[in-house]
Amino acid sequence: MSKQTNNNNQALNANKQSAAIGKTLSACLSHLQFGALIELFNGTAEGIFVIDEQGTFEFVNPMAAQLLGDSQQSLIGQSLLPFLHETDRDKYMYTLLNWLDIKDTRLNFGPNEVKINKLDGSIIEADLSISNMPSSIASAQKLYVCILHDLSIHKAIYNKLKVQASTDHLTGLANRFTLDESLKQYWQESIQSHQPLTSILIDVDHFKRFNDTYGHIKGDKCLQKIAKVILQCIPSRDCLAARYGGEEFAVILPRCNRDSAAVVARHIQQQINAMSFTDIGLPPEVKVSVSQGIACEFDNQYRTCEALICAADTALYRAKSDGRNKISISA
Numbered sequence: 001m002s003k004q005t006n007n008n009n010q011a012l013n014a015n016k017q018s019a020a021i022g023k024t025l026s027a028c029l030s031h032l033q034f035g036a037l038i039e040l041f042n043g044t045a046e047g048i049f050v051i052d053e054q055g056t057f058e059f060v061n062p063m064a065a066q067l068l069g070d071s072q073q074s075l076i077g078q079s080l081l082p083f084l085h086e087t088d089r090d091k092y093m094y095t096l097l098n099w100l101d102i103k104d105t106r107l108n109f110g111p112n113e114v115k116i117n118k119l120d121g122s123i124i125e126a127d128l129s130i131s132n133m134p135s136s137i138a139s140a141q142k143l144y145v146c147i148l149h150d151l152s153i154h155k156a157i158y159n160k161l162k163v164q165a166s167t168d169h170l171t172g173l174a175n176r177f178t179l180d181e182s183l184k185q186y187w188q189e190s191i192q193s194h195q196p197l198t199s200i201l202i203d204v205d206h207f208k209r210f211n212d213t214y215g216h217i218k219g220d221k222c223l224q225k226i227a228k229v230i231l232q233c234i235p236s237r238d239c240l241a242a243r244y245g246g247e248e249f250a251v252i253l254p255r256c257n258r259d260s261a262a263v264v265a266r267h268i269q270q271q272i273n274a275m276s277f278t279d280i281g282l283p284p285e286v287k288v289s290v291s292q293g294i295a296c297e298f299d300n301q302y303r304t305c306e307a308l309i310c311a312a313d314t315a316l317y318r319a320k321s322d323g324r325n326k327i328s329i330s331a
């Protein structure tokens, strides 16, 4: 193709696209610059749009239009701001307005994570960057070129991994990592607010025998059922139920004293004693029990949260040696 023909095609394309381009941008560029630029923008897989200093769309490429949920043409003349979630809106407006007063400085803002309000009311998460267009292109008025990168898939995977990293796969309770991290937080809150903090360690009795008799798969199902019961017995959403490891569980009860914790432990004991395993194909006479150890931090009784857990563990050991299916409270 000759250079002349190529130039003509670019100019033709520019005309075709002009419906989706605001006045300022088209006035700033020659037909040829315009055609090449638009062709480049329209061919990319990232959302690209140009706004003026009020945040009004001057140009929107097909991917940006798709991410914003409207057509290219109807977006021209609309403001970007309603498309930004209210938590991000002020930050972007401030940046644009602030930059207007800073002469001869290149603006490169972002990429930052933003939430986009799509026209249909749904919200997507994206990365948004804003850079000022060089004055050679946008001499008449300040224009900003924005790149919008869809993070929906990335975020969905990230959120799934985050849940997986904090959850015990078998039981769905918090895992040991979450327990350790949350305990540090609970501990700080308890010390600062001078409120008690109680931990209960719960260990299934003779679980090796259960596994040996009914098999490991039924053993897994038994642990799942116990976890469900423990979760149902914790009094509020502030509390944490976690799998401590193997057939051992932990419950953390903030702002809860020893007596209240004993009530929770008794409830857990009764519910577990009453459990039936017929739903997993075992005879009605199959029963399980748990031993529990309780320790309560109040008035600086323990120096660290590890010491609190250690005290609950010692109490648990006592409950085991007292004959199992028992609750022991640390003095």
Ligand SMILES: Nc1nc2c(ncn2[C@@H]2O[C@H](COP(=O)(O)OP(=O)(O)OP(=O)(O)O)[C@@H](O)[C@H]2O)c(=O)[nH]1
Residues within 6 Å of the ligand: 170, 203, 204, 205, 206, 207, 208, 209, 211, 215, 216, 217, 218, 219, 220, 223, 245, 246, 247, 320, 324
């Ligand atoms: N099915 C299943 N079994 C597990 C899992 N984690 C640990 N166990 C089993 O739990 C049993 C724990 O046995 P022990 O430590 O001897 O304790 P126990 O038999 O419960 O006896 P006491 O605690 O003294 O009452 C072992 O047989 C482990 O294999 C698991 O995820 N699934």
